[in-house]
Amino acid sequence: xxxxxxxxxxxxxxxxxxxxxxxxxxxxxxxxxxxxxxxxxxxxxxxxxxxxxxxxxxxxxxxxxxxxxxxxxxxxxxxxxxxxxxxxxxxxxxxxxxxxxxxxxxxxxxxxx
Amino acid sequence: xxxxxxxxxxxxxxxxxxxxxxxxxxxxxxxxxxxxxxxxxxxxxxxxxxxxxxxxxxxxxxxxxxxxxxxxxxxxxxxxxxxxxxxxxxxxxxxxxxxxxxxxxxxxxxxxx
Numbered sequence: 001x002x003x004x005x006x007x008x009x010x011x012x013x014x015x016x017x018x019x020x021x022x023x024x025x026x027x028x029x030x031x032x033x034x035x036x037x038x039x040x041x042x043x044x045x046x047x048x049x050x051x052x053x054x055x056x057x058x059x060x061x062x063x064x065x066x067x068x069x070x071x072x073x074x075x076x077x078x079x080x081x082x083x084x085x086x087x088x089x090x091x092x093x094x095x096x097x098x099x100x101x102x103x104x105x106x107x108x109x110x111x112x113x
Numbered sequence: 114x115x116x117x118x119x120x121x122x123x124x125x126x127x128x129x130x131x132x133x134x135x136x137x138x139x140x141x142x143x144x145x146x147x148x149x150x151x152x153x154x155x156x157x158x159x160x161x162x163x164x165x166x167x168x169x170x171x172x173x174x175x176x177x178x179x180x181x182x183x184x185x186x187x188x189x190x191x192x193x194x195x196x197x198x199x200x201x202x203x204x205x206x207x208x209x210x211x212x213x214x215x216x217x218x219x220x221x222x223x224x225x226x
Contacts, residue, residue, distance in 0.1 A: 031212055042117075042201050042216035043156070056213045090155060094212045099163055100144050100205050102212060104156040 004093050004105035012111045013081050021076040021108045023091030029103070031055070031096045032074040034066060037088040037107075049074055050096055078110075086112045115140045115206045119217035127225055129191050134220045136185040136202035143180045144205040146214065147187055149198045156201065160187075192224045 005024045013019050025032050031050045035043035045058035049068035063079040072093070078085055088109050092102035116139040126132050136145070143164055148156040160169045162178035162185060169176050173196065175188045185202055199221045203214040 033212060033214075035214075035216075042203075042218050043214075045213050045215065048213055058213070092156075096212060099161055100212045101146065101158055101161045102214065103158065104148075106155045 004091060004103050006089075006091050006105040006108050008108060009106070010109045010111075012113065015081055015083060015112055017081050018077065018079045019081060019110060021078075021089050021091075021110070023074045023076070023093075023105055025072045025074070025091075025093030026103050029093035029095050030072055031094045032068055032072065033092045033094070033102060034074070034076045035090040035092065036060075036085075037090060038084075039087070043090055046076070055096075081112045083112050086110060115142070115204060115215045117202060117204050117215050117217040119200075119202055119220050121220060122218060123221045123223075125223045125225065126189075126192050128193055131191065132189050134187040134189070134200055134202075134222075136187070136217055138183050138185075138202075138204045138215075140206060141180070141183070142204045142206055143178075144207075145178050145185045146203045146205070147176050147185070148201045148203065150201065150219070151198050159200075189222070192222075194224050194226060197222055197224045 033048040034046040037043040047057040048055045052068045067075045088107045091105045094102045145162045147159040160176040165180040167178045199219045203216045
């Protein structure tokens with residue numbers, strides 16, 4: 001069984017640029033959720049994708065957008081990067097009808113300068 | 114809006130001692146999760162608690178859930194250095210479509226020899 005993978009591991013961008021982060025979900029899972037974790041804080045829910053559609057969204061502006069593909073992999077896109085977007089971005093996969101347990105990937109560390 | 118609070122935020126303890134981490138949440142839910150995070154790493158699932166009165170144990174850690182009090186506890190028995198990490202509780206609100214977690218701020222545990 002393959003676990004959740006994310007790419008890239010680290011990324012440095014300049015304010016105003018755009019970034020795309022990628023996630024491959026664990027086999028057998030149909031739901032992908034994205035979380036932002038600022039340094040020293042708990043993860044915050046960004047949005048969730050189920051069957052290629054956004055299934056729920058946290059308190060994040062529209063410049064945070066995403067996609068889910070037929071193989072359940074997913075992308076997180078952030079436009080017009082701000083310094084406060086610097087964080088660890090975590091992808092989690094789960095089975096929507098299951099016990100809700102989410103399996104997290106290793107994360108992408110984004111630094112905006 | 115669902116809020117999740119953990120206390121203490123920081124815990125320094127001696128090896129061999131016992132202690133409890135508390136997780137309070139603000140709205141009705143019967144789905145609560147505990148995660149462990151090592152520095153610079155992703156989240157590791159520890160416990161899934163899905164009903165009132167649920168109790169689960171793994172090694173020196175035991176988690177419980179009281180949905181009426183909106184409280185979960187993570188009890189550490191005879192702490193060892195390897196337990197040093199940050200522990201997060203997370204709650205899945207019944208108001209959403211499922212599997213969208215609200216995290217507490219984390220408890221940073223340091224176990225000293």
